[in-house]
Amino acid sequence: MSKVKAITGAEAAAEAMRQINPDVCAAFPITPQTPVMQKFADFHADGLVDSELIRVESEHSAMSCCVGASAAGARVMTATSFAGLALMWEIVGVAAGLRLPIVMEIVNRALSAPINIHCDHSDSMGTRDLGWIQVYSENAQEAYENTLLAIRLAEKVLLPVMVCQDGFITSHGVENVKIFDDNKVKKFVGEHKYPYGLLNIKKPVTHGPLQLQDYYFETKSQQMPAMEEAKKRYIQVGNELSKITGNKYPYFEEYKLKDAKVAIVVLSSTAGTTKAVIDKMREKGRKVGLLKPRLFRPFMYKEIGNALKNIDSIAVLDRSESFGANAPLYGEIKNALYDVKYKGKLHSCIFGLGGRNIYESEIEGVFNELLTNKLKEKEYIGLRKCP
Amino acid sequence: MKKLKSAKEIPIGGLIDEAGSSRKFKTGDWRSFRPIIDEKKCINCIQCVVYCPENCIKVKEDGKRGKIDLDYCKGCGICANICPVKCIKMEEEAKFVK
DSSP: OEEEEEHHHHHHHHHHHHHHHHHHSOOOOOTTHHHHHHHHHHHEEEEEEOOOEEEOSSHHHHHHHHHHHHHHEEEEEEEEEEHHHHHHHHHHHHHHHHTOEEEEEEOOOOOOOOOOOOOHHHHHHTTTTOHHHHESSSSHHHHHHHHHHHHHHHHHHHEEEEEEETTTTTTSSEEEEEOOOOHHHHHOHHHOOOOOOTOTTSSOOOOOOOTTTHHHHHHHHHHHHHHHHHHHHHHHHHHHHHHHHHHOSSEEEESSOTTEEEEEEEOOHHHHHHHHHHHHHHHHHOEEEEEEEEEEEEEEEHHHHHHHOSSSSEEEEEOOOOOTTTHHHHHHHHHHHTTTOOOOEEEEEEEOGGGGOOOOHHHHHHHHHHTTTTOOOOESSSSOOOO | OOOOOOGGGOOOGGGOTTTTTOOOGGGGOEEEEEEEEEETTOOOOHHHHHHTTOOOEEEOOOEEEEEEEEOOOOOOOOHHHHTTTEEEEEEEGGGGEE
C-alpha cells in the first residue's frame, strides 16, 4: 500500500534510502543536508534498515569510506551539501573514475564566500565535469522517486549518481509525498550484484592502481560510452519505476511547450514556480512554456535542441554563475541549439544566488520581456539595480 | 616493445582483474644506462648482488654471480660503483636500442 505523508524533501530522500536499505552509509552533517541523514539515522535506530551507518569526521572521509565500501561490493549511499561536496571533491572524482555506483543526495547550497546557508546550484555545478550522473528534482516527490531510479541506474551502468534538490526550499518545506509500497519498491530496487567486489576472494581484483601515459587515457575514455549507456538505461529503469508510481521519467519535462512562442528553461524548484506563472499567463492567451531538464549529466543535447528549436525566444535561468564564461545551464542549451541551427533569440538570466527568492512576478516579467523582445542577452533577476 | 591494449580490451575503471600481475610490469625500460660486466675481470665477490637495490642480480647454484635481469635493472650504477675490481661499466642504453 502506498501512503501519502506530509514530509520535507530531506525526509522524502531519507524514505527512499530506507526502502533501498543500503549496505553502507557514511556521512557527515552539513546544513541543509543534515535532515536527510538525521531521518535516515532515525530509521537506523528504529531497526527499519540494517545498513552499516558510519559517522565519519569529514566529507573527505565520508566519500573515501563510500569508495572503499562500494569497491568491496556493497550498495552505498551518502548525502551532502555545499562545502561538504567541495571538501570531498578529490574523492568524488575517484568514485566516478573507479566506476563505483554510489548514490549521493545533494541538497544544493551556495558555496562560500561570502558564507551563506541558502540555495543555489554552485556546489553541484562545480562537480559537473567529474563524471557523475546528475539528476535535479523539482520537489520532494521527485527527490524521492529520483533516488529510487538513481540506485538502479548507478548499478546498471556502474557510474555514481547525484540526486539534487534545492536546499531549504525543497529540503525543509513540507509537502504531501506519496511513498509507494515498501515491498513493491524493494522488489524494483532488487539486489546489488557487483562483479568486481574486493571481498570475493575467488576472483581477486585490484582497485585504483597507478596508470600513467600508457593506460590513463584509455581508462578515462571508457567513461564517455558509459554515460551514453546511462541515457538508454535511464529510460529503461524509468519505465520500470513507472509501473509502481504511475509517473513518467523523461530526460526533461516539457510544460505547455509544444505551441509556445517563448519559453523558460530552468532546473529544480523554480520550475514549479514557473509552471504556476505559465498557467496564469495561458489564461490570458499568452503562449508561454517551460523546459525543465531532469538529467543534467549526461546532457541531452539533441533531444533538448529539437524540443526548443521552434521557440521564438528563450530565457535560460541559472541558479549559479560560471564567472568569465556562460552560466552552466545556459552554456549547455546554447550548445544544443547550435546543433539544430536555432534561429530564435536566446537569453541568459542569473537568479537566486545565495537563496535570494524568485517571485512569480519576476518570472512573469521575464516572459513579458521575451514576448515584447525587451529582454537583454544577459540579465540578473532580483539583483538590486545600480543607481 | 609490449603491445598496449585499447579501451575496449581492458577492464573498467582501471581495475586489475588478475592476481600477481605486477610481475608483468617490466620496470627495466626506465633505464638510461646499462651495466656491462667484463666476465674475465670479475672475481665473483658477490658485492654487486648484495648492493643491488632491485635484487636483479642472482647467485647461481655454484655460488657464482649470475646474469643481470634487465627486465628490472634501472641502471642506477650502484653495482659498478661498489665493484672492487671495476669490472662493471655503465654504457648508454641508447646503444642497445634497435
